[in-house]
Amino acid sequence: MSASDTKTKWKPVAVAAALCAGLGVLAWPSLRAQAALVQTQAPATTAAPAAALPAAPPQGAQAAQNAPMSSVVLPNFADLAQRVGPSVVNIRTLIKRPAGSDDADGGAAIDDQMRELFRQFGIPLPDAPRQQPRRRSKPDGDSDAQEVPSAIGSGFILSASGEVLTNAHVVDGASEVIVTLTDHREFKAKVLGVDKRTDVALLKIDASGLTPISVGDSNRIRVGEWVMAIGSPFGLDNTVTAGIVSAIKRDTGDFLPLIQTDVAINPGNSGGPLINTAGQVVGINSQIYSRSGGFMGISFSIPIDEAIRVANQLRANGRVIRSRIGVEIGPVSSDVAKSMGLPPGNTGAIVQKVEPGSPAAKAGLQPGDIITRVDGVSVVRSGDLPRLISSIQPGTATTLGILRNGKAQDLRVVVVELKDDSATAGKDGGSAPSDKGSSGITTPLGATVADLSDSDRKQLELDGGAKVLRATGRASRAGLRGGDVVLALNNVRIQSAAQFAQVAKELPANRAVTALVRRGDWVNYIVIPPGQ
Template sequence: MRTKLENLSQRAPALRLWGFAAAGVVAAGVAATALTPPSVSHAQAQSPAAVAAARGLPDFADLAEQISPSVVNIRTTVRNGGANAGPGRGGAPEGDEEMQEFFRRYFGVPPGQMPGQPGQPRRGGPRQQQPGAEEETPRGVGSGFIFSNDGYVMTNAHVVDGADEVYVTLTDKREFKAKVIGADKRTDVAVVKIEAAGLPAVKIGDVNKLRVGEWVMAIGSPFGLESSVTAGIVSAKARDTGEYVPFIQTDVAINPGNSGGPLLNLRGEVVGINSQILSRSGGYMGIAFAIPIDEATRVADQLRGSGRVVRGRIGVQIGEVTKEVAESLGLGKASGALVRGVESGGPADKAGLEAGDIVTRFEGKPVEKSSDLPRLVGNTKPGTKATVQVFRRGATRDLNVMVAELEPDATQKAQAPAAGGKAAPAAAAASMGLGLADLSDAQKRELKVKGGVRIDSVEGSAARAGLREGDVILAVANTEVADIKQFEAVVAKLDKSKPVSVLFRRGEWAQYALVRPTTSR
């Protein structure tokens, strides 16, 4: 097993984020803890000062005993071998393409070489099976926790994704077939229900009070080893990893199978759901991520109520605001969300938002980085009239937008502007490496803009800034340009020793570039 894991690490040297519901695997690991440094004698270790120092360290024993009954093991199965088995589902377990890929991805070994989980259906040799009958095959193992005493269990969406059956095992060894109430892939939160009452539910903590450096503990089933307890500290909060939620980063040992298990503070309150790890090999390397429990609870409440999550949307495509762009626009600091595109006829369009605007606040809450805006909008009930503060050409203004409902997997098509217009000589533009053309009336109607200039050729400093042929320049140095004449007038007044901000449109999306005009020496 060790060799295989090492080989996997070698084949995948890049850092990756892994969700980690472990397939039916048992692996044992041993951790050695040095209780006393070698340089400290036994007498010194027993000194009052040493004892007092030791008493200052957290003791997780009572906490583990208290919380463990609320943590469950979750195993999932798929049905194989039936006459109606679909593609990728039929045949013996060892021939299942999903399982093969899962084992290859995490462990670098074929599933047939991996031992089965205690309590799972036996994965021995071929079984005699009646024609048309279906057989349950182990698919994965994860964790979860009871958050209401009437049988609701919270876990990760990827733990139950693709499963035909879900089984929940309590610490007293009782096993229940669970019903998936709902799963939300955007936040990786799922709720399942078992038919039981009087269960020990967890206490929900306050993530806002969680501090970096604070001790936390995790309980789960790494590699199927049920009720495993690990501990560490909070490494960071509101960590962006490209996901929808601001993760809690910890150094708690988390491995495949810990998915969906609780992250707890020293008061025994759940502050997060262990969800992902940053790893070169698929195993723990000191960086783990948990979904903040306030985000998870908000999703779980909707899943319990309707089986799905309703989110708000305003119809914008956004990007980051860099330090250089912020300085060139006079924004002060690199914060906010750059509006790169506005959906035609969408809520933002109707409210007057424009490509190039920088959203600085939403409903009075600051937008520090671009990822803040989707969370704030998503948590707003559709039908709400919200106030959006934007920074536009050196000034802030408030706009009122009616929040709509986010549709699953909604995509917008980007269209390149049609060719047209005639290139005109432009000295200032040429100094930046640009060949420009005015937009025709048809192009303006197609792009839904009042003015702008199209780039017919690009080289030098403009090319180095990322501008391309076909881009449409909408503004220069915070000033709108309707045509080449106005572009030339604006650029002619600029300090040629400083970079100039250029708001341009590529397809449906707008963005800023910083161009440093070439100066003579």
């Protein structure tokens, strides 16, 4: 997909520098001018700074929380940048390419393009020597491999022993990783571990005199809180940008809920820290939301609490050990949640498929069950379930709170290690039951249904249900269609077409009806609206 494609894309911020064509340079107003414009905005509460760093300025968020609105001032980003800057590093990577390949000097070509672009806009660049491909000899003496620049990113020093935290996509596929400190010292880094699911990587450099960053609590950040980012956008080391937290626990389809901010993040910022007003890291800058490939006012960071948990496993095992139970799940719509009596805001996750022989199957979990809790922790959204399950040690027995046919119950399941994505990959679709030789029973819901044949029951591994031959009126508007199998109506299990027709007849026409439907290999709830 080209950079000119107008469709919205999620992009790691370590995208190719060539996507910057058309870059504009905007000057931020002075801090005094900003204060005049936003003097009614108060920074949000943050954690107290660690003892390793000097105390936060007295105008910090904690002091401002109870202050009159007219006396609130902006955080001193200059002091924050001075304190945290030495903990931030520049990361560049090299990859091996065959000599004479078409893109063997792609990194240098992109570098030239960016330098020309910056010259056009009058942006000064440091006089850095151009990185030439470095030729490496094979063991047999045939020198036909060379290392070329691959990517530029950021990171931060996690410990005095030389551990550096960054994004997985910054070092992905690199043959060599070079870390540059703010005092211009350079070190070859060892990659201790990479976790692509969370986009976190842990590096190690052999250096002394390091300044570790102070780690904050990402669970305490609030929407509207001031935050700052430090990184190397387009290779410009220790660039500082600032903004506010726009949203928390933003689900973008990744394995983790992310922190959304309006802090300017660009290619090269990947892996850099997101800093609160106490000078503590609360996130790792990782993604941008963009239609063009450049910054558009929305950026995302990995919560530092989750990143530290991943780093601890990478340090100990070189990889992250996760668990699974063997189900495929989907979201529960607000209409279904309301009809099932779920509390507002807690929709849970519907089980759409249970893997044969899996821990879920052994525990008795069934398609159509709604998982609402894991060891007492609420499953607010469907995306919460894999995050909760994966954090449990393999072999541990855990309690799932479920809703089955409108009734709450608990199931004990022993989680197992998640070996590979393919182990849980689902198959969409599946064969629909045959409706040959049946005229069916027409019901008040607008669905014409028939009994499942013996071959249908065997093929779908069902012991009951009513297959839909045609859907009109209310049923059609709800999305019911021929080939579907209705397993339950308003939490009443359906064994036959006659039972379906009888239950449908007794339901009031002025109320919505919840139906549990099997379509191919998937199970989900739909709500049939009132009316004719």
